[in-house]
Amino acid sequence: MNNFLQQAQELFPYTQTLRRDFHMHPELGFTEIRTGGIVAKELETLGIEVTKGVGKTGVVGLIEGARPGPTILLRFDMDALPITEDTGAEYSSTNPGIMHACGHDGHTAIGLTVAKMLHAHREELSGNIKLCFQPSEEGFNGEEMGGNLMMIRDGVLEGPKVEKSLSLHLWNDKPLGWINISKGPVMAGAELFTIKLTGKGGHGAAPDTTIDPIVAAAQMITALQTITSRNVPPLKSCVVSVTSVHSGTTFNVIPQTAELLGTIRTFDLEVRKTVLERFNQIVRSTAEAMGCAVEFETKRVTPAVLNNDGVTASVLESARALLPNIQVDTENYITMGAEDMGFMQEKVDGCYFMIGSANAEKNLNYNHHHPKFDFDEQALITGAALMATAAADLLK
Numbered sequence: 001m002n003n004f005l006q007q008a009q010e011l012f013p014y015t016q017t018l019r020r021d022f023h024m025h026p027e028l029g030f031t032e033i034r035t036g037g038i039v040a041k042e043l044e045t046l047g048i049e050v051t052k053g054v055g056k057t058g059v060v061g062l063i064e065g066a067r068p069g070p071t072i073l074l075r076f077d078m079d080a081l082p083i084t085e086d087t088g089a090e091y092s093s094t095n096p097g098i099m100h101a102c103g104h105d106g107h108t109a110i111g112l113t114v115a116k117m118l119h120a121h122r123e124e125l126s127g128n129i130k131l132c133f134q135p136s137e138e139g140f141n142g143e144e145m146g147g148n149l150m151m152i153r154d155g156v157l158e159g160p161k162v163e164k165s166l167s168l169h170l171w172n173d174k175p176l177g178w179i180n181i182s183k184g185p186v187m188a189g190a191e192l193f194t195i196k197l198t199g200k201g202g203h204g205a206a207p208d209t210t211i212d213p214i215v216a217a218a219q220m221i222t223a224l225q226t227i228t229s230r231n232v233p234p235l236k237s238c239v240v241s242v243t244s245v246h247s248g249t250t251f252n253v254i255p256q257t258a259e260l261l262g263t264i265r266t267f268d269l270e271v272r273k274t275v276l277e278r279f280n281q282i283v284r285s286t287a288e289a290m291g292c293a294v295e296f297e298t299k300r301v302t303p304a305v306l307n308n309d310g311v312t313a314s315v316l317e318s319a320r321a322l323l324p325n326i327q328v329d330t331e332n333y334i335t336m337g338a339e340d341m342g343f344m345q346e347k348v349d350g351c352y353f354m355i356g357s358a359n360a361e362k363n364l365n366y367n368h369h370h371p372k373f374d375f376d377e378q379a380l381i382t383g384a385a386l387m388a389t390a391a392a393d394l395l396k
């Protein structure tokens with residue numbers, strides 16, 4: 001269709017200017033007022049229909065192709081982190097204690113560059129592009145839910161109905177030139193759990209007159225270890241960790257209650273189902289066996305990000321045609337990090353790909369969320385070109 005690589009190269013000054021401006025003015029989750037305002041203004045200037053306030057501070061732009069066809073959502077996250085920047089860059093954060101330390105400034109700039117390129121070629125598209133600028137990817141910030149789920153609740157996947165999604169992350173664990181496009185799991189799904197056991201308190205020297213919640217908690221912690229060792233297939237990944245135990249205040253009192261907190265991490269949906277079933281059974285029956293009442297809750301933080309085979313194969317084909325000199329990594333590159341794009345990919349077939357952005361020679365190789373984190377801006381060109389090409393190819 002087009003050479004989006006050449007166009008992304010030509011647009012680099014635009015992309016870089018935006019990225020540096022966002023970097024200098026980082027905003028935390030659900031406070032992306034300035035960032036979202038610039039996004040909306042840029043999209044409106046192009047003549048793209050814009051909806052603001054989707055998921056609080058999210059912004060959505062719709063590019064309608066010349067011919068009818070499916071709607072593809074492209075997700076770009078906009079939020080920064082509560083970190084004091086220490087890069088010494090000329091475009092360092094001007095908001096004390098807040099920093100774009102994950103590269104979302106780059107993602108937002110890529111999104112606007114992609115909007116520009118695809119809007120210019122809308123006559124060649126069969127279907128629609130929904131540009132989704134998401135707030136608060138980095139997590140709770142005290143909120144009940146993150147930006148992705150909030151946008152879904154506000155209807156971002158409807159009107160027109162989204163059929164496929166694409167998203168990316170600049171990836172500083174890998175050098176510039178590395179690209180990963182892989183089928184299946186990319187990021188772990190995370191749940192947190194809370195358990196409250198209630199027994200009957202009493203004298204430490206008269207345990208027979210009490211129901212000891214500490215002994216019940218100890219049995220439960222041990223029993224929970226058998227989920228990964230005895231219920232999950234040995235070649236599948238899973239973590240069940242009890243990370244907090246609270247009970248009792250002194251040496252001669254058997255307390256009334258014991259509270260446990262922890263987390264569960266899985267990639268595979270079948271494994272997750274098994275783990276949650278076993279978790280419920282073990283918690284319920286151990287409490288019962290020990291004579292305690294139990295209240296417990298598991299709460300989904302994020303589902304795993306699972307790449308759909310068909311969409312991923314299409315993105316891979318686009319990448320190989322666009323970047324013939326780059327060896328695309330198709331090995332499952334899995335991280336235990338969580339990413340709320342898992343919510344959208346649970347509802348629509350999607351592909352989440354990664355663009356290597358580190359450059360050790362320029363000292364641009366600190367990890368994500370580090371105060372010295374910065375990436376090689378050349379990765380913005382690859383990211384924008386691949387996102388535009390992959391989206392256009394899906395609408396051919």
Ligand SMILES: [Zn+2]
Nearest residue numbers: 102138368369
């Ligand atoms: Zn991050």
Ligand SMILES: [Zn+2]
Nearest residue numbers: 102103104169
């Ligand atoms: Zn991130």
